[in-house]
Amino acid sequence: MPPILVDSHCHLDFPDFEGELPDVVARAKAAGVARMVTICTRLRQEPQVRAIAEAHDEVFFAAGTHPMSVDKEPMATVEQLCEIAAHPKMVGIGETGLDYHYTAESMAVQQESLRLHIEAARRTGLPLIIHSRDADDDMARILAEEHAAGAYSCVMHCFSSSEALGRAALDLGFYLSMSGIAAFPKSTALREIFAAAPLDRILVETDSPYLAPPPHRGKRNEPAYTALTAVKGAEAFGISVDEFAAATTANFDRLFAKAAAWTAAHGSEAAE
Template sequence: MLIVDSHCHLDHFVGTEQEDVVARAKAAGVGVMVSIGTRLGEQAATVRAIADRYEGVFCTVGVHPQNAGEAPVPELGEILAEADHPRVVGLGESGLDYFYDKAPRDVQQLGFRRHIAAARQSGLPLVIHARDADADIATILEEEDALGKFPFLLHCFSSGAELARRAVALGGYISFSGMLTFPKSDAIRAVAAETPADRLLVETDSPYLAPVPLRGKRCEPAYVVHTAAKLAEVRGLGIAALAELTTGNFHRLFNRAR
C-alpha cells in the first residue's frame, strides 16, 4: 500500500532528524510527501532544496496568511518565479486566518488573490489555509472563479460544511488531517462522509496535529496512515482502497508530482 502525505512541513525537521522522518514515512508506506512553503525567498529555497534531496518529496511555494504582513504582498511575477522549479508542484499555502489575525485582513485577502492569479496562470494547484474565515474564503473563491478557473485544495479541513460544498462546486479538493481522528471532530467527519470521493485527500500538516492514537507526540508524515484509516472508516472503505483513492486524487490535482 502506498499513500500520499499531501501537506507537511519538512523544514521543521533538521539534519539527521529530517532524514529519519523521511525514512520512517517511506517505511510506513508513504510514497509521496509535499513539503509546504510559508514564505518566499529563503524559506522557499529551503523547501525546494528539501524536495531536491529526497526521492518522492515535492514542494510548494507561497506566503502563509499568518506571514502575509511581514513583507510587501508579492507580485504575480514574483510568485511565478519562485515556482519555476521542477520539484515545485503547487502554490501556497495561502488563504485567510482570522483566528490568529497576525496580518491585516485586507493584506491577507490581497495576498490570497495574488496566489489565485498565479494558480490560474501557471496551472499549479493552490493550497489554501482557511481558519475562522469561511465566508470570505468562499466569496473570494467564487469571485476569482468567475474570472477564470484555477485548481485548489482546502487543506487541513476544519471549516463548516457550507464552505466545503461551495469549494467542491467550484472544482476544489478537500484534505483531512489528524483532526479527523479527534474525539470532538464529529462535524469534520460529517464533511468527510459527504465530500465526493474524487475530491478527497489526506495529510499530516506535520509537525502539528498528530492523530489518535499518537496525540501529544510531534507529528510526522508516517502518521498519515492513521488519518487514512479513520477516513476509510468514515467512508466505509478498506484502508488499501482509501489509499488508492486518495493517491489517485492527489496525482490528478498535483499533476506535476512525477
C-alpha cells in the same frame, strides 16, 4: 505491504525535523507514505524548502506566503511565484488563504495576498493550497469571485471549517484534505462532512509537525502518521484502507499532475 499514500501537506523545513530528515522520510516510506509535499510558508525560506525536495526523490514542494505572516513579509508577486514554479519539483501555489482567528487585523492584506496567489495558480496551472480559519464567508466569496474570473484548481488544506464552506469548495470543483484533526475522537461532525463529499475529491495530509493523530496527539507529527489518519478516513467512507489509499493517491495525482508526471518520468521509488 502497507497501502501507498501521499502526505499532501507537511513542513519538513521546520526546526522540529532538524537533523532527522533522512529518518523521517524513511519512516514515512516504511508506513506506505511514498511521497510528500513540503510547504514553504515564507518566500525568503524557499531555497531551504526547495533543497529538501531536491535531496529526496519522495519529496516535492510548494511555495507561498502564509496568511498569518503576510503582514510581516514582503508581499509576494505573481511574477515571483511563477518564477519559482518553473522548478521541476515545485508543484503547488501556497499555502495562502485567510486566518481571522489570530490575525484578523491583517484581513485586508491577507485578501490581497490570496488574490495574487490565485492569479499565480491560474498562470502556472498549479493547484492553489488554501489555509482557512474563522473566515468562511470571505473565503467562499473570494474563491467564487476569482473562479468566475478565470478557472483554477485548489485544495482546502487541513479542512476543518463549516459544512457550508466545504460545499462551496466542492461546488467549484476543488478538493478537501483530511488531516489528523479528522481522527480526533470529538471530530465526528468533521468526519461527517468528509463522508458526504465525493471520494474523488479527498486528499490526506499531516500538516506535520502539527496536529498529530491519535495515539500521538500532542506530540510532534510526521509524514508517517498519514497512515493513521487514512484509517479514520476509510472508516468515515465505509471502505477499506487499501481503497481509501488508492483513491486519495489517484486524487493527488490528478490535482498535483506535475508531481505525478515527475514521478512517472524519473521512475523513482515513489512510484513503486
